[in-house]
Amino acid sequence: MNPVSRRSILSLITGAVTSGVAMAKPETKADVTDARMARLSRAIAKYRQDEAKEPQAQRGWYDDNGERQGGLIAFVRYFWHILEPETPFVDGWVLHAMCEHLEAVTFGEINRLLINVPPGAMKSLLTDVFWPAWEWAIGKSHLRYVTFSYSASLTERDNRRFGDLVSSHEYQSLYGDVVKLTNCGAKLVSNAKKGWKLASSVGGVGTGERGDRVILDDAHNVKEAESDQVRNETTRWFRESMSNRLNDLKKGAIIVIMQRVHEDDISGVILSLGLDYVHLCIPMEYDWKYCTDDDGNPRATPIGWTDPRYVPLQPDQCDGVLAWEERFPPEVIEQTKKAIGPYAWAGQYQQAPAPRGGGIFQRSWWQLWEPPDGHFPECEYICASLDAAYTEKEENDPSGLTIWGTFFNKEKQRRIILIHAWRKHLAFSADRKILQPQKGELAVWGRLPKDPAQSRAAYRWRQRTQEHWGLMEWVQHSCVMFKVNRLLIEAKASGISAAQEMANRFGQQPFAVQACQVVGDKYARALAVQPTFSQLMVYAPARDWAETVIDEMAVFPKGKYKDLTDSSTQAVKHLRDIGLAQTDDEAHAVEQESVMHRPKPKALYPV
Secondary structure: OOHHHHHHHHHHHHHHHHHHHHHOOOOOHHHHHHHHHHHHHHHHHHHHHHHHHHHHOOOOEEOOOOOEEOHHHHHHHHHHHHHOOOOOOOOOHHHHHHHHHHHHHHOOOOOEEEEEOOOOOOHHHHHHHHHHHHHHHHHHOOOEEEEEOOOHHHHHHHHHHHHHHHOOHHHHHHHOOOOOEEEEOOOEEEEOOOOEEEEOOOOOHHHHOOEOEEEEEOOOOHHHOOOHHHHHHHHHHHHHOHHHOEOOOOOOEEEEEEOOOOOOOHHHHHHHOOOOOEEEEOOOEOOHHHHEOOOOOEOOOOOOOOOOOOOOOOHHHHOOOEOOOOOOOHHHHHHHHHHHHHHHHHHHHOOOOOOOOOOOOOHHHOEEEOOOOOOOOOOOEEEEEEEOOEOOOOOOOOEEEEEEEEEEOOOOOEEEEEEEEEEEOEOOOOOHHHHOOOOOOOOOOOOOOOOHHHHHHHHHHHHHHHHHOOHHHHHHHHHHHOOOOEEEEEOOHHHHHHHHHHHHHHOOOOOEEEEEOOOOOHHHHHHHHHHHHHOOOEEEEOOHHHHHHHHHHHHOOOOOOOHHHHHHHHHHHHHHHOOOOOOHHHHHHHHHHHHOOOOOOOOOOOO
């Protein structure tokens, strides 16, 4: 307590005691003492209330030690025991960061906020309980809140906590003059200034109400994050319904706070579409590559906040540093990693829904093909693999084609290389009238002819028609261009049609078409070919299209797209089945088996 505070409280005590002597005329000395103590208690209580209210009513600030004082965090510290009487309050900069950004919403600097923090970071209690109670307390009791989660039980739980806080004796003693409650239920808490807080769920009745603040806390159930149908329905609801629940679209605020569960969850939609949200992202372990920009500078939010774990130009000093060691010590984190596995850790704790380096197919398993001449190796066998989905509508799955070759390295070991790939949303086929060559044109698939005149004629035809090509034309062109020996097409509805059309349309083509039967689900098929990648047998060049394949396979099965992964696993399985993708151990075993001496078999019975 500073000297001014000491003098203030001493004056209050003196005044209370003097007042007790002057005004009270009790019959005994005991009554005099009781009266003085009662007035003294009231004076101290009043002083403490005033001392608490003053910093809470201000915007928070950082002291000389880097600790946040005043504002929302002071409010949380003061009222913590109301909601958690048996749990000690653990302070930390993670809380300070969230408070700082929520205060920026309160003071009109942010109206769209996305917060990604690990489980246990007190996100629901802070955002859905303490923050609304604090806003009401500092003179904004007219504000209305609509809160959503994947389950109504979660928002109703937080509304009960909110009601317990604002109806408590301690809260009413400080702020009862500005927050007079008229209703205090699990679904709705309201006050005399017509402010209220409504609990709802994704797709629930709250979608018909409008508020000044819309809070979406954990929109996805972790257990259902793998369901494309459930996840897509949730993101559609977010874009079409929830985002329109503000009374004032310009001044109202939307806060989305969650842990990442999938590349294409609501956070992923916000980020991929470039929606105008301030993004506060706090991974449990600091990741230099993710938390800094291309120049090695820390990523800053618009209000100037940066991750305090950053050490300039020294990634080794800060990589892996924990966010909140006081609450989550290293031994607890290691136990958690082992218990939940790499996928859950990457998404929920690191806010990057794929393990660092990849999941089933780790990035480090891909070998870089970068020869001095820039050419591909001479391949003994080349196959193309198609995952077909022919539609022009963006919301449907695209088609994916990958082309692979097998070759021998300098040690005479057989290896696999990714030669080309593409992902496109295509119609099944182009109009054949458009494909008919006009005067001075020549229809040529694949590489242009060496003859200059024919090359120019073929180029004119391709330039006119290529934008109209469908799936069949692109597959034909790619297979001829890269001298494919065999085209693999998954034997499902669209794949069967594609295989038949390829045979009917292009007749005597230089490659065979094979319809591959589907055995097992996508995950099982990926695991079946994982050893080929983990034993460092697969190469890829440093090209954008190769990076697209590597990126997709790194986040599988958490990623938005799976077409290139399906295409790749189908190709590698085919190469394994025909003996061209054996691991070194398998090849050595086959070689030993071939040279092993076997005695001539004897007849079972004498002849």
